[in-house]
Amino acid sequence: MKTSVCIIGGGPSGLMLSQLLHLKGIDTVVLERQSREYVLRRIRAGVLEHGFAELMREAQCGERMDREGEIHDGFIIAHNGKQRRVDLHKYSHGSSVVVYGQTELTRDLYEARDRMNGIVIHHAEDVQLHDLLSANPHVTYRIGDEARRIDCDYIIGADGFHGVSRKSIPQTVLKEYEKVYPFGWLGVLSRTKPVSPELVYAKHERGFALCSLRSQVLSRYYIQVPLSDNIEDWPDDKFWDELKRRLPEDIAARLITGPSIEKSIAPLRSYVAEPMRYGSLFLAGDAAHIVPPTGARGLNSAASDIYYLYHALLAHYQNNDNTGLDTYSEKALARVWKxxxxxxxxxTMLHTFPESNFYDQKLQQTDLEYLFSSEMAQGALAENYVGLPF
Structure with missing residues (x-):
């Protein structure tokens, strides 16, 4: 098989790039190791920054997002018995975020690829990347017992942290930066009315908590837990009791509980791989960088990678201009590090750290007090939360 761009990974990043390029007449093939059903069962982020929403619309996939997504102009930070609102609309010059589940977003992208007869190959095993420094790279993979090959101009590695793409860059070239946090997030999805119309970030001595939502009938809640904890340690009743203890009394009193329909523990880590290009291979999303979910940057950082790649490939194929491809890694990493x-x-500001002393705790309190005493500080938070310019 021959194509212009071979995309490794059938998650939202890979599907979005495939859709955007298809609309401009650039051929792509997407390879995904798992089934579509498996991909759509993943429960992930739901806060989309302004630029991501615009990219969905440009990909002609934003109709349901605009119809069903929740527009949020702010969120609440609760600490020391106080509830303070960050006014995103006010402090980011009129911008906002869209709350729309990643599962639904991925479903929209799949349906768009189906409508346009896009090639998305599932159950692709033993994917290997070849001749990355040559003018003729190719990808091999296996479906069952059948070996297959794709010849292409470029390869996009959007196959996540455990994928093959980043591992195809020699260790003598790759530099990795990592910070592992001493806790995880226990997340519960429930078919209940959200406790608040806006997200509530709660700092508490027992640990961080977050009240989020996917829709007006679907809620997503999180609590900070030790890395040693397992799902079996947290039956539903215990989770709800602990969540209520970490929330302000009036919010806890309004909380509607119910059976969990999904429950998972995610460890928190920060990770960056440099460079994000090696010959004809370009990394995107979790294949190159991971952030803690606290600031809702994970999926949004992947979207900025796709934005840069889309415009770089467009310039290459339409104008024979390689500037965007040549500067991709530098440009993407500048935004990634922000x-x-x-x-x-x-x-750091909102979690309880097991080894923290009184000095550390005082700094956290001071950080929060300063945030709400300074319009410039709230402006910096809002600017980052709704999304820095691409």
């Missing part, structure tokens, strides 16, 4: 800084700051 997302890393913001997510690290939010995580």
């Amino acid at each position: 997302a890393q800084r913001f997510s690290w700051w939010m995580t």
Whole structure:
């Protein structure tokens, strides 16, 4: 098989790039190791920054997002018995975020690829990347017992942290930066009315908590837990009791509980791989960088990678201009590190660290007090939360 761009990974990043390029007449093939059903069962982020929403519309996939998504102009930070609102609309010059589940977003992208007869190959095993430094790279993979090959101009590695793409870059070239946090997030999805129309970030001595939502009938809640905990340690009743203890009394009193329909524990880590290009291979999303979910930057950082790649490939194929491809890694990493800084700051400010002393705790309190005493500080938070310019 021959194509212009071979995309490894059938998640939202890979599907979005495939859709955008298809609309401009550039051929792509997407390879995904799992089934479509498996991909759509993943429960992930739901806060989309302004630029991501615009990219969905440009991909002609934003109709249901605009119809069903929740527009949020702010969120609440609760601490020391106080509830303070960050006014995103006011402090980001009129911008906002869209709350729309990643599962639904991925479903929209799949349906768009189906409508346009896009090639998305599932159950692709033993994917290997070849001749990355040559003018004729290719990808091999296996479906069952049948070996297959794709010849292409470029390869996009959007196959996540555990995928093959980043591992195809020699260790002598790749530099990796990582910070592992000493806790995880226990997340519960329930078919209940959200406790608040806006997200509530709660800092508490027992640990961080977050009240989020996917729709007006679907809620997503999180609590900070030790890395040693397992799902079996947290039956539903215990989870709801602990969540209520970490929320302000009036919010806890309004909380509607119900059976969990999904429950998982995610460890928190910060990670960046440099460079994001090696010959004809370009990394995107979790294949190159991971952030803690505290600042809602994960999927949004992947979207900025796709934005840069889309425009770089467009310039190459339409104008024979390679500037965007040649500067992709530098440009993408500049924004990635800003997302890393913001997510690290939010995580450090709002979580309870097991080894923290009184000095550390005082700094956290001072950080929060300063945030709400300074319009410039709230402006910096809002600017990052709704999304820095691409």
